[in-house]
Amino acid sequence: xxxxxxxxxxxxxxxxxxxxxxxxxxxxxxxxxxxxxxxxxxxxxxxxxxxxxxxxxxxxxxxxxxxxxxxxxxxxxxxxxxxxxxxxxxxxxxxxxxxxxxxxxxxxxxxxxxxxxxxxxxxxxxxxxxxxxxxxxxxxxxxxxxxxxxxxxxxxxxxxxxxxxxxxxxxxxxxxxxxxxxxxxxxxxxxxxxxxxxxxxxxxxxxxxxxxxxxxxxxxxxxxxxxxxxxxxxxxxxxxxxxxxxxxxxx
Amino acid sequence: xxxxxxxxxxxxxxxxxxxxxxxxxxxxxxxxxxxxxxxxxxxxxxxxxxxxxxxxxxxxxxxxxxxxxxxxxxxxxxxxxxxxxxxxxxxxxxxxxxxxxxxxxxxxxxxxxxxxxxxxxxxxxxxxxxxxxxxxxxxxxxxxxxxxxxxxxxxxxxxxxxxxxxxxxxxxxxxxxxxxxxxxxxxxxxxxxxxxxxxxxxxxxxxxxxxxxxxxxxxxxxxxxxxxxxxxxxxxxxxxxxxxxxxxxxxxxxxxxxxxxxxxxxxxxxxxxxxxxx
Numbered sequence: 001x002x003x004x005x006x007x008x009x010x011x012x013x014x015x016x017x018x019x020x021x022x023x024x025x026x027x028x029x030x031x032x033x034x035x036x037x038x039x040x041x042x043x044x045x046x047x048x049x050x051x052x053x054x055x056x057x058x059x060x061x062x063x064x065x066x067x068x069x070x071x072x073x074x075x076x077x078x079x080x081x082x083x084x085x086x087x088x089x090x091x092x093x094x095x096x097x098x099x100x101x102x103x104x105x106x107x108x109x110x111x112x113x114x115x116x117x118x119x120x121x122x123x124x125x126x127x128x129x130x131x132x133x134x135x136x137x138x139x140x141x142x143x144x145x146x147x148x149x150x151x152x153x154x155x156x157x158x159x160x161x162x163x164x165x166x167x168x169x170x171x172x173x174x175x176x177x178x179x180x181x182x183x184x185x186x187x188x189x190x191x192x193x194x195x196x197x198x199x200x201x202x203x204x205x206x207x208x209x210x211x212x213x214x215x216x217x218x219x220x221x222x223x224x225x226x227x228x229x230x231x232x233x234x235x236x237x238x239x240x241x242x243x244x245x246x247x248x249x250x251x
Numbered sequence: 252x253x254x255x256x257x258x259x260x261x262x263x264x265x266x267x268x269x270x271x272x273x274x275x276x277x278x279x280x281x282x283x284x285x286x287x288x289x290x291x292x293x294x295x296x297x298x299x300x301x302x303x304x305x306x307x308x309x310x311x312x313x314x315x316x317x318x319x320x321x322x323x324x325x326x327x328x329x330x331x332x333x334x335x336x337x338x339x340x341x342x343x344x345x346x347x348x349x350x351x352x353x354x355x356x357x358x359x360x361x362x363x364x365x366x367x368x369x370x371x372x373x374x375x376x377x378x379x380x381x382x383x384x385x386x387x388x389x390x391x392x393x394x395x396x397x398x399x400x401x402x403x404x405x406x407x408x409x410x411x412x413x414x415x416x417x418x419x420x421x422x423x424x425x426x427x428x429x430x431x432x433x434x435x436x437x438x439x440x441x442x443x444x445x446x447x448x449x450x451x452x453x454x455x456x457x458x459x460x461x462x463x464x465x466x467x468x469x470x471x472x473x474x475x476x477x478x479x480x481x482x483x484x485x486x487x488x489x490x491x492x493x494x495x496x497x498x499x500x501x502x503x504x505x506x507x508x509x510x511x512x513x514x515x516x517x518x519x520x521x522x523x524x525x526x527x528x529x
Binding site: 048051053055056057058060080081082084085087088089091092093095097098099108111112157160161164170 | 347348349415416417420421425426428431435436439440442
């Protein structure tokens with residue numbers, strides 16, 4: 001296994017309430033790592049620790065290390081913009097930027113200083129094709145992104161995230177607001193994208209985890225209970241919590 | 252005990268009548284001003300400054316007050332906007348982690364919003380005496396802008412506050428800095444709210460008499476520099492209404508009509524701009 005991110009002894013509390021308890025985890029490169037667990041178990045917090053969105057939470061305290069390409073990104077001196085540009089985020093529901101479809105894709109490029117019109121045009125077409133949205137929107141690129149359906153918006157948000165050329169995709173229950181067809185499109189896209197990107201997918205849908213995962217992490221009450229390949233975890237669970245989770249005793 | 256259906260009916264009737272009552276009162280105010288004001292409104296009144304004997308019912312107009320009020324209100328609204336807009340953005344984009352602090356700031360602005368405008372006028376007066384400035388357009392603009400900054404900040408703040416946290420997270424994840432998020436994303440998302448805030452502040456600025464009484468002064472001329480005193484419509488109404496001469500009193504209502512129409516035009520214009528969609 002070729003590791004991309006090492007999480008070592010990561011603990012996080014909000015107003016002294018522990019949310020993550022001593023998490024140790026290795027995320028493999030160019031694979032889909034699925035973080036599975038019931039709601040409130042800390043899986044979203046773990047995901048957002050990776051690109052330090054947890055910095056925004058009032059009363060947050062954190063210890064431990066997250067090592068990305070040999071560098072501890074929890075160190076004070078790190079350039080946050082740089083870290084975040086390495087990780088595209090796909091949230092539970094799409095948050096399109098208040099601008100046109102075209103500018104949603106180019107925003108990330110323009111703020112990093114690329115303004116060449118032909119370059120931007122090519123990128124827009126490339127990434128919209130990548131998420132199967134090009135045919136649907138090519139004649140209305142100037143329309144506001146908010147005019148798209150939720151499923152289309154989510155694909156646009158994926159394209160927007162990919163356009164800034166990240167190495168990692170963080171996905172926080174990305175299909176939970178979508179209809180089955182849009183959900184399947186996102187899932188299929190992820191399976192294609194994993195050859196080029198390291199994907200961390202948070203979900204509480206067991207079947208989705210079975211369909212997608214190369215590596216599975218089960219969380220419960222802020223702790224990593226068990227981790228391993230899908231075969232190990234789904235077919236031969238070791239921990240009693242994993243067993244009861246898989247048998248549907250809690251979600 | 253009332254059953255739910257009757258309770259529902261009772262409250263619907265109550266709400267209906269209170270709405271009708273308030274709209275009725277509003278129409279009565281506007282109606283009576285127009286009724287008294289429109290007959291004494293004339294083209295000359297809108298296009299000329301007071302001539303000798305104007306305050307005794309003779310020729311002249313209120314152009315000095317119209318222009319003065321526009322100068323004052325645009326100046327003060329502009330100043331309040333360039334101060335208030337960044338404050339609201341700072342609270343909602345930079346201070347997200349510090350809830351208690353942001354709530355304290357909100358509380359301060361709410362208190363300032365509630366302070367009567369005459370207090371701002373008195374404060375402006377102290378400031379003028381301290382700086383050795385006479386009653387002037389500049390002193391008025393500064394005083395009125397202090398008085399409308401809380402309105403500007405809280406109104407923009409309310410619309411920024413309603414932006415979902417997810418948009419902030421998504422924007423940060425794209426590698427945007429906080430200032431890019433402030434000016435290029437949040438301000439755009441809250442565009443209509445910002446227009447409303449400007450309108451609200453402008454309305455307060457143009458309609459207030461107490462804060463300009465000591466600070467802006469009054470003159471029959473149209474000011475040609477920021478350091479000259481200036482007439483304003485609310486004071487023009489006040490002075491004309493204080494007159495014992497009926498014809499002059501009627502002109503106060505004509506001035507009020509002009510004020511109402513100006514506020515209406517500004518409202519409609521900002522609605523028009525605000526309806527642009529992204």
